[in-house]
Amino acid sequence: MKNLHQKNYTLFSSPGIRLFTMLVSAVFLTSCFDNLGDLVEDKQPAPHSPSIKFTVDTDRDEDEISGILSIVEPDEEDDISKYRIYWGEGPYEKTALICELTKGSSLNFTFNENSIVPSGADHFIAYSVSIDGTESQPAALDIDDVVLRKVSDISIGVNSLNNSTHMAVYNNKLYFNAGSGTAGGVELWVYDETGEPAEVCDILPGSGNSLPAYLCHYDGKLYFSADGGVNGTEIWSFDGTNPPVEIEITPGTSSSNPSHFKRFKNRLIFQADRNTGQGIELWALENGTPVQLFNIRTGTSQDFNPCYFAELNGILYFQGTNTNGSELWRWDGDDNNNPAEVYDMYINFFSSFNPTYLCEFDNKIFFSALTGNGTELWSYDGSADNPSAFSAFDINTTSTGSYPKYLIVYRNKLYFQAAKTNSSDFELWSYDGINAPSEVFNLPLSEKNSRPEGLTVYNDKLYFAAKEPSTSAYIKKLWVYYIK
Template identity: 30%
Template sequence: MTPRAVVAALLTVTILGVVPPTSAEPGTPALFGPSPEELRVFDSIDSGGRYEPGSAVVGGRMVFAADGGAEGTEVWATDGTPGGTRLLRDIHPGPMDSDPIDFVAFAGLVWFSAYTPDTGEEWWVTDGTPEGTRLFADLVPGSSGTAPENPVVLGGRMYFKGQAVGAGFELLVTDGTVAGTRLALDIFAGPESGFPNLITRVGDRLAFSGRVADGVLKPYVTDGTPAGTSRLDQLPLTVDLRPAEFTAVGDRVYFTALDPDAGRELWSSRGLPGDATIVRDIAPGTGGSYPTSLTAFRDRLLFAAYQPGTGAELWSSDGTAGGTQLVRDIEPPGGVGVAELTVAGDELYLVADDGVHGREPWVSDGSAAGTRLLADLDPGAASSGPRPMAAVDGRLLLNATTAAGAEPWISDGTAAGTRQLADLVPGAGGSDPWRIGVLGRTLVFAGLLAPGDRREVLRAVTVPTSTTTVQVRRKYRWKAARKRRIVLPVTVSATVPLSGTVTLTRKGVVVGAGVVVNGQARVRITKRLKKGRHRILVSYGGSIDAQPSSTTVVVKVRRRGR
């Protein structure tokens, strides 16, 4: 049996032999490491969106927007503790909102757009402290403001959509200084706006949707200079493609576009002028397959698309028509369709209804055989309606609804490793959590405070670390080494009793593997060792409850007869 097979077999034993609970009784503490910690209660907490980041990190602090009550929606920061959660500045003084949004880390600061009556919407910056929170510049003097949005960092500069004096809303750029903030591209030349939207980093360039005429949007790619800007399609300027969901995979950029003959389908480009084409007409005719949830996974694009006869299902593409295929027909005819594609670790998660288990989390490796129901969180035909919140250290945090209400759950990609994080608000309603951001190994999230209470509470949960220690004798007999009888007692410690696997590696080759039960494992070295000193890497692979850890030990084999 190969080392990979040994580890797989041990994992199978762990999963089949020890099945931890998958839900909590109302009011019970967390099932995953420590309980989520309550940081502060707010009137409301903003979450942002795909193109409007709801938080950013600087100096070990997460910067976000919330309404603390007296000062309206303003800029706050947290280090993941109650004492380290505080208002940075009341930018629009009093109960009125400055509505901070579009948070991005750049040039050693967090940048965000905020409003005041005197400046309109402009860039503000912070180092995570009240004294370091200030207006960057009133780039468009007066109350109209630059109204910056959709910031993307590329090559030591930050690009964004904003209003430029005399040019309308175009692509702007800054190097972090007022003098270095300027118009990058005037897409629609003159005072009218080109409205660059959906700005997305694609390798060392940016892709975006730009306006070329009234009601006509086209796909572009740029290196940030006029000379390095190209329109990706060759269709007449009168054809409105309305490109959306730019996603990079390798040297390709994928997007969806509304073709007059094919409807909305998947397109692909290598970033060359006019080279964008429909990858495959998945739903022949003008109706379109309406691809959504475009997601880079390994070296392919995974997405949901509609096809007559199967409905909206999981598809995979390598950028060619022949390499664009249905992964698996999960949903019954007339189903809602797969959705919410999210990558965590080496797994792709999605939400689907197979007609038996309701809408539940599924997991996929990109193949039909490797696409399976992760867990039936709300057993039977009922649906838990999971919504992904964040990927933290290879695990997926999600919001799922069961008899305990809508509460946070966590998964490592296995049924045994999928469980409710905590029942934060007992009762059928639940806390209904949503993501604010990730601070290192800590997920900061928001949710409802209590049944019937409209206030929202900020919470944080940290993935625990683990420590691996090994008991090693001063020397081992040569006969025991020759007959593969050396056994190393291993202890893996964390805040909760751990399970999982431990592997022994010597010179890059696995020489042993064992199962961890309640933090303990006895691992036999399966390779014959010669006399002398042997460096063995002892690695705990991690589990739903703790991070991986490792240590190196020296095994000394004494000479024959000594």
């Protein structure tokens, strides 16, 4: 038997048979891999995950909830047929199904007032579902993250598209311009989170509007511009107790129109026009007295028009206007050093860069300014006086631009008003300094263009005025948004 085994081994080890065996094996393995390739091609990849947004209209306890739960579709969603949202115990463990939303229909689910939260549930977990039934990776949202509610039904700001809401925090209270909608006009109001907003005083008695604007807390007082009906629009101050006091720059009935108040190096900086032919220039309040600092743009009625002030690393940045148009300028606060233009961004292309709504965030100055695709969000890091220090974000990919406004920092993010597609869908957006800017929510939830404005942080909450669907034209109400 041993010899027989030896002969068999020798027989199958012959070169011819070995070659034949290898060829057959190669053909067999090639066929297997071809079939495996077919299987891989037939297996569809998982769809991209959605995002979840939850807008709550009232505060709540731990067991109840109310509001709108919304799916934000991923950029690549051609193979997605629907979305599923579950209750979650933590960000990964789904429990009961809340809803299934079909692509192409409404991607909102409404929790009615006092809807019960299941025991143990603390997250929403959402999945994209492809045509063949494959689920994406989960996208989770902590239920406790967001609260949004209307504060009051008073008409805040000025009921016009071209007039803005102005707010400021002073003595741990929120001050703003508003109208009761009855006999009084637009005056100075206050809110302290313990009751309803109340009018501070009637600066212009009767039905007229004193139009308080550009509110700013400085040196223990609240400063703003207003028209008392006698001397035109001038500076006013309020100490929190006594009636506001007027500080007149231009004698008589002519207005100096002070605006854009900003605290900077122990002074209150602003723009004004004393009506002596020098135009709108840079001013400061020193020991309660208005002082013109510079006459940058010389000539009769040539406006330098400094505005939208923001500070970065001890330097004041703002928009200024000269023969190059409206550009980004800076000043170090030394009266012996004239303000200087940072860079003429569009030489022989656009007449003006037109930077507005400057705000310091992430050790940069962010602002709204002109691009080749309309007005968009920009940043400047202060490192150089050339384009290498500037960056732009294309939020609205059309030629109209997103027109960011009212930039402010809240909870380590930059918040602002912007329009994603056209000039009639302005909503609240945010930017975290890393990911692309994104819309925070759509208020009102049933339509676009709520135009949130006057964004101000008060008691670790973000307050703003916004238009509602039930109101006509641009009547605005006071809202608050915060993260628990």
